[in-house]
Amino acid sequence: MGNIHDIARLAGVSATTVSRVLNGHPYVSDEKRAAVLNAADQLRYEKNINAVHLARGKTETIGVILPFVSHPYFGTILGGIAAAAEKSGYKLMIVQTNYHTAQEIEAMDMLKLKQVDGLIITSRECPIELVEDYSEYGRIVLCEALSRDFLSSVFVNQYEAFKSALSFLKEKEKKNIGYTVLRMEGKSSISRKKAYEELFGELRSHWVFDQALTIEDGTRIAGEWASLTDQPDAMVITNDFVAAGFLLECRRLGFSVPGDVSVVGFDNHSISGALNMTTVELPLQQLGEIAFEQVISSETSHKEVPFQLVERGSV
Amino acid sequence: MGNIHDIARLAGVSATTVSRVLNGHPYVSDEKRAAVLNAADQLRYEKNINAVHLARGKTETIGVILPFVSHPYFGTILGGIAAAAEKSGYKLMIVQTNYHTAQEIEAMDMLKLKQVDGLIITSRECPIELVEDYSEYGRIVLCEALSRDFLSSVFVNQYEAFKSALSFLKEKEKKNIGYTVLRMEGKSSISRKKAYEELFGELRSHWVFDQALTIEDGTRIAGEWASLTDQPDAMVITNDFVAAGFLLECRRLGFSVPGDVSVVGFDNHSISGALNMTTVELPLQQLGEIAFEQVISSETSHKEVPFQLVERGSV
DNA sequence: GTAAAGTATGAAACGCATTTCAGCGCAAGC
DNA sequence: GCTTGCGCTGAAATGCGTTTCATACTTTAC
Numbered sequence: 001m002g003n004i005h006d007i008a009r010l011a012g013v014s015a016t017t018v019s020r021v022l023n024g025h026p027y028v029s030d031e032k033r034a035a036v037l038n039a040a041d042q043l044r045y046e047k048n049i050n051a052v053h054l055a056r057g058k059t060e061t062i063g064v065i066l067p068f069v070s071h072p073y074f075g076t077i078l079g080g081i082a083a084a085a086e087k088s089g090y091k092l093m094i095v096q097t098n099y100h101t102a103q104e105i106e107a108m109d110m111l112k113l114k115q116v117d118g119l120i121i122t123s124r125e126c127p128i129e130l131v132e133d134y135s136e137y138g139r140i141v142l143c144e145a146l147s148r149d150f151l152s153s154v155f156v157n158q159y160e161a162f163k164s165a166l167s168f169l170k171e172k173e174k175k176n177i178g179y180t181v182l183r184m185e186g187k188s189s190i191s192r193k194k195a196y197e198e199l200f201g202e203l204r205s206h207w208v209f210d211q212a213l214t215i216e217d218g219t220r221i222a223g224e225w226a227s228l229t230d231q232p233d234a235m236v237i238t239n240d241f242v243a244a245g246f247l248l249e250c251r252r253l254g255f256s257v258p259g260d261v262s263v264v265g266f267d268n269h270s271i272s273g274a275l276n277m278t279t280v281e282l283p284l285q286q287l288g289e290i291a292f293e294q295v296i297s298s299e300t301s302h303k304e305v306p307f308q309l310v311e312r313g314s315v
Numbered sequence: 316m317g318n319i320h321d322i323a324r325l326a327g328v329s330a331t332t333v334s335r336v337l338n339g340h341p342y343v344s345d346e347k348r349a350a351v352l353n354a355a356d357q358l359r360y361e362k363n364i365n366a367v368h369l370a371r372g373k374t375e376t377i378g379v380i381l382p383f384v385s386h387p388y389f390g391t392i393l394g395g396i397a398a399a400a401e402k403s404g405y406k407l408m409i410v411q412t413n414y415h416t417a418q419e420i421e422a423m424d425m426l427k428l429k430q431v432d433g434l435i436i437t438s439r440e441c442p443i444e445l446v447e448d449y450s451e452y453g454r455i456v457l458c459e460a461l462s463r464d465f466l467s468s469v470f471v472n473q474y475e476a477f478k479s480a481l482s483f484l485k486e487k488e489k490k491n492i493g494y495t496v497l498r499m500e501g502k503s504s505i506s507r508k509k510a511y512e513e514l515f516g517e518l519r520s521h522w523v524f525d526q527a528l529t530i531e532d533g534t535r536i537a538g539e540w541a542s543l544t545d546q547p548d549a550m551v552i553t554n555d556f557v558a559a560g561f562l563l564e565c566r567r568l569g570f571s572v573p574g575d576v577s578v579v580g581f582d583n584h585s586i587s588g589a590l591n592m593t594t595v596e597l598p599l600q601q602l603g604e605i606a607f608e609q610v611i612s613s614e615t616s617h618k619e620v621p622f623q624l625v626e627r628g629s630v
Numbered sequence: 631g632t633a634a635a636g637t638a639t640g641a642a643a644c645g646c647a648t649t650t651c652a653g654c655g656c657a658a659g660c
Numbered sequence: 661g662c663t664t665g666c667g668c669t670g671a672a673a674t675g676c677g678t679t680t681c682a683t684a685c686t687t688t689a690c
Contacts, residue, residue, distance in 0.1 A: 005675055014640040018677060027638055050426035051676035052364040052376065054645050061408075072387065072392035078387035082411040086418065091425070091549075092409050093376075096397040103401065110406070113364035222555075248589045270530040272587070274563045293619040318646055334648060342668050365647030369675050564669040 002043045010173070011039035022047070055116075061091040062114035062295055065107045067099045067123050071213065071268055073239055073284065077122050078141065078265065088296060101126045111137040112270020118295035141295045147302055152294040155305045156282050158188050163195040163308040164237045165264045165280050170199060172315055174262060178232030178243060180212035180221060204230070212238040218245020225261070226253050234262035234315070238277055240269040247275060248313060262315040274314040283307075317358045326354035329602040337362070343534050354397045368429075377404040377610055382414045382438050386528065387584055388554055388599065392437050394459065395603020403611060416441045426452040432608035456600065456610045459502070462617055467609040469618045473503050476622040478510040480579045480595050482549045485514060487630055489577060493547030495527035495536060495557060519545070521625035533560020541568050542577070549577035549630070555584040555594055562629060563589060577630040591628040598622075 003280065005024075008015045013032050020028050021036040028036075039045075053059045061109070064081055066074040078094070085092050093116055097103035104126050110116045111134055118139040124131065128148070131140060135150040146154040162179075169177055181189040189208075196203050207219045220240065224232060225246070237243035245263030247257050257263055265272050268281035287305050293302055320336075323330045328347050335343050343351075354360075358394040368374045379396055381389040391573075393409070408431055412418035424448055425431045433454040439446065443463070446455060450465040460470040484492055496504040504523075511518050512513050521543070524536045530559050533556065540561070541545060552558035558580030562572050572578055577613065578586050583596035604622050608615055 004678095005676080008640095015677075016640055016679080017638090017644095020639090023678085027636090029638065032639085046427050048369065049425075049430045050368040051645090052367055052678080053689055054363065054369050055676075057645070059365065069384070070387065070390035071387065072390070074391045075385035075387070079383065079411070082384055082409070086411065091430075093408050094407050095395070095679045096394070096401065110364075112361050115364045115406075215589050217591060224639095244586070245589050252591070259624055260545065272558070274530050274534060274560050276567070319648095323670095331649080331670055332668090335669090338648085342666090344668065347669085366675090367648080369677095370646075372675070389633055441640075488659040584656080 001003045002045060003048070006043055006047075007036060007039045010043065011035040028127045032292065058117045059091075059115065061093055061097065061116045062292065063093045063107055063110050065097060065104055065119065065121045067096050067097050067122075067125075069096050070213060072241060073265050073267060074122055075268070076267075076284040077288040077291070080285040080290075081145065081292045082288075083121060083285075084292035086291040088117065088292070090292075090296065097125065099123070099125050105130075108134045109141070120295050122291075135238055139295050139297070139300070141291045143291060143306075147173040148300075152297070152300045152302060154287055154290045155304065156287070156305055159191040159195050161191050161266070161282070162188075162236065162307055163199065163278050164307070165266075166195060166199050168278075169234045169236070169262060169264065169310075169315065170307055172234075172262070173202075174315075176207075176230070176232045177234045177236065178207035178209065178225070179236040180209040180217075180238045182211070182213055182238060184208070184210050187222040204228050207232050212242045215241050215245035216244035218247075219244075219249040221248045222249030222253065226250070226255065231261065233260070234264070236264045238266060240267045240272040240277065240283065243273055243277060243279070243314075247277060256315050257311070264315060268310050272310075272312070278312045278315045279310050281308045281310050317360060318363070318571040319360075321358055322354045322360055323352060325358065326350040327342035343568040355457065371480070372429065373432045374406075374430065375404065376408055376431045377607065378408045378410065378422055378425050378434045378436065380410050380412060380436045380438075381421055382412050382440075386410050388582060390597040391582075391584070392603040395600040395605075396435060396607045397603075398600075399604040399607035404526060405607075407613065412440065414438070414440050420445075423449045426455070431433070435606045435610050437486055437606075439521050446625055450588045454610050454615070459618075460608060463497070463615075466617060467521045467612070467615045467617065468618065469605045469609060471602070471620055471622050474506040474510050476581070476595050476597070477503075477507050477551065477621070478514065479624055480581075481510060481514050483593075483624055483626075484549045484551070484577060484579065484630065487549075487577070489549040489630075490515075491522075491545070491547045492549045492551065493522035493524065493540070494551040495524040495532075496551045497524050497526070497553060499523070522547050527557045530556050533557035533562075534564040535560075537561045537564030537568065541565070541570065546576065548575070549579070551579045553581060555582045555592065558592060558594070558629075559586050559590055562592060572630070573630050579630060583625050585625055587625075587627070593627045594625050596623045 004015050004018050007018045017032055021033050066072055082092060083178050093109035111119050120141045122143045132150060141152040143154055145154050211217055237246055243263050247263050250257050250261060264278040265277055272279040280300045283305050290303055319330050319333050322333045332347055333351050336348050359586055383389055397407055410422035426434050435456045437458045447465060456467040458469055461468050526532055558578050562578050564570050565576060580592055580594040583594045587594040598620050605618055
């Protein structure tokens with residue numbers, strides 16, 4: 001358990017030669033190579049990766065910022081990132097932020113401190129300008145639509161995806177459509193409202209349901225929906241989990257889906273298949289893989305991934 | 316963007332003093348402290364964390380091995396680990412193994428290379444003896460029942476949890492009970508069989524369904540169940556997602572749950588609540604938190620976390 | 631036969647912060 | 661008046677691998 005110098009001494013060579021052997025560099029004679037390997041073996045040598053990181057100035061590690069690791073939306077993106085990282089021999093450092101700015105900043109500091117070579121931000125809370133300030137320390141990829149020179153991005157066109165769900169419902173003669181958002185003040189909230197008004201004119205604000213992230217949220221929102229006197233006859237719902245909660249609670253309350261209310265989810269998570277639910281498929285695994293390719297690329301890029309409406313039986 | 320020596324020069328002090336100031340150590344005069352802080356500011360100094368890691372010999376980072384990051388079972392454990400890590404100021408390095416031994420070994424090597432201070436293995440594929448060999452390099456926590464001197468563990472008593480589900484069904488007069496396992500050759504498979512035979516005597520081997528991990532698996536298994544001439548009248552299913560797939564597919568095929576077949580899941584994931592499904596609650600978030608506490612503890616320990624049957628309407 | 635190109639090797643510099651040890655000055659204790 | 665101890669400070673050692681540069685010896689190439 002010595003270091004590279006101990007090996008050098010034992011093998012009768014220089015530390016340089018040891019390093020060359022250990023890293024598979026050329027220009028080492030067979031005898032010296034054998035001697036080094038033998039000495040390393042004898043000393044039960046283990047590289048200290050921190051010394052390598054220090055010397056090389058990089059860590060072959062990518063940081064991933066995500067609000068919740070246990071939510072399937074982020075879990076699936078992370079799965080894609082992890083699969084791509086494994087192929088490229090990169091390690092992954094994850095930071096769960098719970099949407100707290102402080103955690104996000106702490107994560108971005110990893111880039112500054114050279115703990116990670118690059119950063120993937122699956123969902124952002126702090127100002128984009130702040131993120132941009134960190135781009136001098138390493139590549140940053142965001143999973144949202146933007147076109148900044150120093151930040152890469154990979155995203156689904158939320159506006160169009162939402163609009164395609166609405167258009168589909170319009171075709172099906174649905175006139176009173178409600179929808180859910182994660183947060184009223186969120187970015188996607190604005191684009192959704194815009195898409196809605198473009199297709200249906202004025203929006204009744206109480207047809208927009210807030211805080212839609214989990215199955216329980218879906219359950220809750222179903223209750224809210226049920227208590228309305230002017231119930232929407234269709235709902236476009238943030239993701240398949242919320243949609244599942246909504247759909248199941250509606251049925252439990254004695255309503256028929258799609259008889260009384262149609263449901264369109266997002267993601268095409270397997271839960272939507274099991275529930276025979278119409279949804280807009282988002283290739284989240286692929287999005288994660290692309291994000292990883294971008295973060296190790298030397299150039300910034302902006303990539304849109306396609307969505308696709310999957311028609312099933314909830315409309 | 317210089318280093319600690321540049322600061323020392325600019326502030327007219329030694330590198331030692333700079334280090335003391337930067338790390339909040341006592342015994343530095345106010346003037347020197349101010350001078351150092353000022354110089355650091357002027358130089359826009361950023362610590363190189365890799366040098367710190369090298370010097371200190373530790374990284375305040377814990378490695379987490381898990382087969383799939385996007386599966387809710389592991390996602391929930393990871394969420395618990397992440398929450399605890401955040402509180403303690405630790406970082407998390409994750410390795411997704413897909414149950415491949417090679418990936419597991421690569422992850423364990425992080426411990427040897429001093430890339431992580433400790434390791435949490437949420438699910439293991441390689442021999443326990445091999446894992447034990449790595450324990451000399453840092454603390455390792457496994458999420459399975461075992462009592463090795465150099466490995467910590469946190470676990471649910473799978474045998475008892477499974478048995479409690481079976482007992483519950485027995486009380487409800489169910490006589491023909493099938494169940495699912497992740498893999499026929501798996502560890503839990505053996506303890507399940509034992510529990511089963513203890514309560515019901517001989518087991519019909521075609522009442523055990525293999526490869527039960529995802530919703531789709533549940534869907535598939537429902538098809539297999541439906542095609543049997545001697546259908547079990549109750550199923551105990553690996554986790555709530557598989558159970559959800561099973562339950563929904565049974566209903567789609569025209570069977571009644573619990574009329575034609577009862578279902579008991581595991582985990583008490585919110586999906587089971589939405590489906591009004593009876594399940595055995597496993598405190599996975601808490602299990603993750605405990606695993607983290609164990610991995611940063613200086614002593615090995617073995618902790619069992621309680622399970623609890625949650626009675627709903629699928630039996 | 632000589633210049634050019636390739637092979638092989640090591641000394642030393644580089645990346646950077648932490649920590650131990652030694653020492654000096656001043657104040658409290660007896 | 662002398663010892664003990666605390667406050668403050670810095671030199672040097674420590675952790676460790678990579679990479680550049682200089683050098684010397686072989687081969688090819690013409």
